[in-house]
Amino acid sequence: MKSRGKTVHSKEQLKSKGVPACNQKQTLHRLQLNFQKFQNPKTKSLSKSNILNPHIPSLSTTLHLSVSHTLDLHTVRNMAIPSPSYSLATKEPASGSTTYCRKQKSLGLLCSNFLSLYNRDGVETVGLDDAASRLGVERRRIYDIVNVLESVGVLVRKAKNTYYWKGLGAIPKALEELKEEGLRNNDESVDCKSGKVWEDDEDERFSNSSASFQEKADPDSMHKSLGLFKSENRKEKSLGLLTKNFLKLFLCTPSDTLSLEDAAKILLGDARNPSLTRTKVRRLYDIANVLSSMNFIEKIHHPETRKPAFRWLGMRSQNQSQSQTDSKTGLVHPESKKRAFGTDLTNTNISFKRNKMVLDVGVDQSVKLGVSHSGSDRLDLKDPTGLVDGESKEVKKSQDWESLASTHRPQYHNQALRDLFVHYMDAWSSWYSEVAEMDPIEAV
DNA sequence: GAGTCCCGCCATGGG
């Protein structure tokens, strides 16, 4: 018997088959979102998951129960629907398309938009309701973003519904603390600094991904050795905690790649329960979406097994031998072929294959983040730790990017793509000119 | 078919 979830098996739950009082506030907005889907013939989710789902009251019932008992279908259909979520990033005119697209709803994209909304001068606090309404999503999604951002120090809880905005500049310190904590605990057991567990040939590690960790390191001992936070009660199972633990895996080990499967096993505690693993994996995807949208990590695949894995980008700028590692491991970076956790800004109206050479190097950074770089919290997210050894490195890198961007303009035959690219180039140019004028230290 | 991850139900805990 499930203790939670959607199975209806109690008086209380039956009663709540209407609309729970505590959820009524969100119901109206949910209806608006549903009708966005409803209006789009492409989507199947309303009919299948929202109407046929036995756990969700039928549409008419929901309307009757929750929308002041007065709204009919016609009224709701004609309600002023807020501008489509994510219009910030898609650059779609708010009034343009009501097309529902899964990609446009991704957590990564939401995170980008969240950052672009708040990463600016003068922002001191973030209200969850405000964020939800401005981003056009339900509060539930904001919690997901906020939990992850809190783990990396961007936000600090102030009161209910309110967070202090610490900004991207707080990330290096937060990561350092996580790293110290992980290494401190690590001293007692496995010597991670020497890389006993991780330094093995990546190929070998990936060659048997299904058993890689059990053979090379017991997930339980790995869990202890990194001082990962225990997840025993509800609070301690939070997404934030999982994020911290996930980050520690990268921060405290010499390897910068980790398979999804291994991550789930290490972070899990009990690696023997498949359904628990599946749940955990879902959460890892959630976290990875947010972290990848901030360019902390990227998604990769084993070339043969195609098993998913993550690669840490945070320290990459310090690690000049990274490219050699790539050739050594033979890992594929499918970013150019496949959407990366929904962080792709493209919407489905434009089938947009990225031009890896330019977008990956520079333009993609600013656009993908959608961050306005005019604030005081400027930070190169390619190096979230901020541990850049040469102060001019940043500027030099920017110059490299600029020259690359200027010399490798792709020739798009599609007008839409051309326009899009021009837009990205403009964004990049303006960002670059700002950075170039900045104090190099401030830039870090 | 496996991988990905959106969505929202509903349990929990604080006020």
Next chain:
DNA sequence: CCCATGGCGGGACTC
């Protein structure tokens, strides 16, 4: 009791 929070897993979507 109300409300904020967020764990959790169904199932749609994507490759």
